[in-house]
Amino acid sequence: MLVAHRQLLLFVLLLVATAAGAAEYLSVEVRRGDGVYSLLRRYELVDYACNITEFRRLNYLNPNSKLLVGRQYRLPIEVLPYDGESIRSSTRDQNWDRAVAIKAYNTRMLELGLRSRDYREDGLLYVPYHIDHCSTIGEVSPATVADEERPTFEVPEQNTTVAPRTFNIFGPAYAEVPLIDRTLAGRIFYIVSGHGGPDPGAVGRRGGHMLAEDEYAYDVALRLCRNILEHGGTPYMIVRDENDGIRDEKYLTPDRDETVWGGASLPRNQKLRLFQRSDIINALYEENLAKGLTDQTMIAIHIDSRHRGQQLDVFLYYPEGDLVSQKRADRILEMLKEKYDEYRPGRGYAGTVSHRDLHMLRETKPSAVYLELANIANTSDQVRIVSAANRQLLADWLLLGLYD
Ligand SMILES: [Zn+2]
Secondary structure, eight states, X not given: OHHHHHHHHHHSOEEEEOTTSSOEEEEEEOOTTOOHHHHHHHXXXXXXXXXXXXXXXXXXXXXXXXXXXXXXXXXXXXXXXXXXSOHHHHHTOOOHHHHHHHHHHHHHHHHTTSSSSOHHHHOEEEEETHHHHSSOOOOXXXXXXXXOOOOSSOOOOGGXXXXXXXXXXXXXXXXXXXXXXXXTTTOEEEEEESOBTTBOOSEEEETTEEEEHXXXXXXXXXXXXXXXXXXXXXXXXXXXXXXXXXXXOSSOOOXXXXXXXXXXXXXXXXXXXXXXXXXXHHHHHHHHHHTTOOOEEEEEEEEEOOOTTOOOOEEEEEOTTOHHHHHHHHHHHHHHHHHHHHHSTXXXXXXXXXXXXXXXXXXXXXXXXXXXXXXXXXXHHHHHHHSHHHHHHHHHHHHHTTOO
């Protein structure tokens, strides 16, 4: 029993603070095959519709978002300190029935093995969202386990329903891209992953594997492109690799067969290689501008190398004197900091925004942000990029930074 609990604890239980610092939610890692319903059913939350809505809100999910294995999700269960006296005083609410319902829920979680200790022992009280927010405060019934399986995700409401579109660049597993909403409609993004072709960029080593910057930057860039598409924006994947889709492996095999938008291969000469991509972006920029599309942004993604011992948060650069780009870079850093604080409370996230004279910032016409996401030579920084779940998180957080 003890062993079972320990295993459970390994993949459950990470308490995460919200940006506001107020509520803490129970955070869990999703198992293979889990959907929103099966996950919430396990915690006996699925019978209350408000829990499902709240779960989506807490995790920025839309009705047709899938859950990704290995990623942490916040459950609509607030975790409060138990004061050793009573549930009523701990939750600052004198309602007796409410306290009884909370107690029943905590007992049930213990019975189900979803927590290893009683709240009176570990001092952590679980308060499920439905207790205060659903129309019926009911006894939490264990009957839900036997419910017939409901679909993992629902079809979005009426006029937002659009058949998934297929983009082979994302690879077979991710080629179909649903349209979740149109919050980025009319906005153009040129996503450029650094290096590629004959140039692997910075190189790191981990457990006998070679980590090539261009492959990891490419994977984050692809995921960001896909996120933008999900919200109706128009991303251009400038550096391309037709046989590497989004990859969920830890170690991304370095290759040299990248091409650029339009199909040309990458020249060996660095100057030519940079002009090749800035010329493509500028041509597309003019084309889109002629159609009246003025909201155009270039995002260059790098994972660079510094001294091995140096852990690096993110560096963002914009072209000097470009206030629009500067504002965008500030916004991206703000979101990264906010999200990082949620996932790794207490660690803090340092990053800087500054202007810099780099080819991709100087020679491209759209507003531009150049990112260095990590130090590929640093062991703890590597964790941020070798985990596919973390690469997805980076892309998700970058997406949030594209909104004002
Ligand atoms: Zn680089």
